[in-house]
Amino acid sequence: xxxxxxxxxxxxxxxxxxxxEWFYSNLNGYIFNHFGTxxxxxxxxxxxxxxxxxxYEGRWTSYEKFCSNDLRALVKEADQVxxxxxxxxxxxxxxxxxxxx
Ligand SMILES: [Zn+2]
Numbered sequence: 116x117x118x119x120x121x122x123x124x125x126x127x128x129x130x131x132x133x134x135x136e137w138f139y140s141n142l143n144g145y146i147f148n149h150f151g152t153x154x155x156x157x158x159x160x161x162x163x164x165x166x167x168x169x170x171y172e173g174r175w176t177s178y179e180k181f182c183s184n185d186l187r188a189l190v191k192e193a194d195q196v197x198x199x200x201x202x203x204x205x206x207x208x209x210x211x212x213x214x215x216x
Contacts, residue, residue, distance in 0.1 A: 124183040124192045127176045134176045138166075145213075147181040147193045147201070156201030158193055160212035163204055187215055 127134035137144075138161060146166060147158045159166055171177075181196070183189040193201050203213045 124181055124185075124188050126179055126181045128179040130176050131173060134180060134182070137182050141182065141184055144182055144184045145186050145189045147189055149179040149181060149193075149196060149201075151178070151199075153197075153200035153202075156193070156197050156199070157204045158189065158201065158207075158213065159204045160207045160210075162212065163207050165204065165206060186213065190215070 125137055127137065138146075142161050144161045145158060146161055146163075148156065150156055166175075179196075181189060181192050183192070207213050
């Protein structure tokens, strides 16, 4: 894998097809949900169960999602796009899925 490819952060907004394509080809990636409020702005590992809630089926990208295989790059992106703050998903953290190498 080239250094370049691992640093890419992609974003999906009202783009269900694009997001699903990314999701199913990056099952070990990371996803930052940019809802807009500090409590709701969460960074997850792609395996997180909350990312598959049936309730949101078909409108996963009604709010903006930032996706990357590079956790460090995604953290940087989250810092840049949010003005109110964000946090790691507690569930993902508990499972040890979010650690910076
Ligand atoms: Zn999570």
